[in-house]
Amino acid sequence: MRFHPRYWLLPAIFLLPLCAATPQQTRPFVTDAATGAPVPYASVGVKNKPIGTVADGLGHFSADMLATAAPTDTLVVSCVGYQAHKLLARDLSGLREVKLQPQTHALQEVRVRAAGWKQHTIGRDGSWGITFYNFHLASDKDPARKLGREVGTILHVKPESFLDDAHVYIGGNTFQNLRFRLNVRALDAEDHPTTSLLSQDVQFAVAAGATGWQHIDLKPYQVNVGQQERVAVTVEWLDGSPTEKKAWYMLTIPAALSATHRMVFRDKSEDSWKVQPVNLSLYATARSPRG
Known part of the structure; x- marks a missing residue:
């Protein structure tokens, strides 16, 4: 098993390449599709790549943090309690809003045994x-x-x-x-x-x-x-x-x-x-x- 020391050993060897940012400041926002309310701190990431960010407390996120994604990369917007929303990175341009559908969870029956x-x-x-x-x-x-x-x-x-x-x-x-x-x-x-x-x-x-x-x-x-x-x-x-x-x-x-x-x-x-x-x-x- 190989170690990845940049994450957890000495600070001097923490090295990651910087992602290039574009000059524009595009800030789409994430909302609940059922209520229209913002989804605070939704996660935004490119599938299988270390590219992404997190929405703020009002659901807005910076598209500039995704600028290094390829046009055909899959972008996933997600939050616990919602179905993940997928789109191609090229469709992010001009995007104003991402609507997340609430996820229904069937209540699981837990049997309480006599022993407690x-x-x-x-x-x-x-x-x-x-x-x-x-x-x-x-x-x-x-x-x-x-x-x-x-x-x-x-x-x-x-x-x-x-x-x-x-x-x-x-x-x-x-x-x-x-x-x-x-x-x-x-x-x-x-x-x-x-x-x-x-x-x-x-x-x-x-x-x-x-x-x-x-x-x-x-x-x-x-x-x-x-x-x-x-x-x-x-x-x-x-x-x-x-x-x-x-x-x-x-x-x-x-x-x-x-x-x-x-x-x-x-x-x-x-x-x-x-x-x-x-x-x-x-x-x-x-x-x-x-x-």
Whole structure:
């Protein structure tokens, strides 16, 4: 298995090519097709490429962040709770609005066994590590270029379990107005995250410069893993700007090298997933049926 050290080792080797931007400032917006309301922080990405961005809180996104896409590339606009909308990159020119159709979710029947439920912690609850994942790269000159990066950990769960909460540790933070999306995804045979298991969008904010454990309460969302025995719990960067001008910016999650645990990450919302033998400081509280 090959490592990708630019993502989680020393800052000096974080290198990514910059995408060329066009002078025009095209800002389409994403709306709910049923209500016409904006869809805040929808993800916008080019299929299988590290090209994309995230809409702002009013649903607007910068088409300039997609300027390096080929005309025949497939652009995907998505958000939890909606059907993904696909179009060719060449059709983005002059586009004013993208309408997302709400996705209907059949309520899954969970049988409560006579023995009841058992609550336990899954994942890494350690806050120290010899390495880390940094959301910010040295090549990030435009704040919009880093939005959409997603990282997470693979957790073993018992079928029909509920995830009651999640915790992620922020080791270094030189940003303000931070917002993230938490997702719970099924996995394919290669440990690549696939379909979201959520029916509602789960977002959380982090205070300016805040570090330490961040708690995300999932009980209101009734997150059930169904028949999955392994899931990926991921965090996607939606918004944030530096607190002040610095020579180097940090937004890190500690991690440890591991032969038995896996970290998953991708640069944009439709980029290909990568897998590394790393144990990220992220854990969840699971409520599983006894027996």
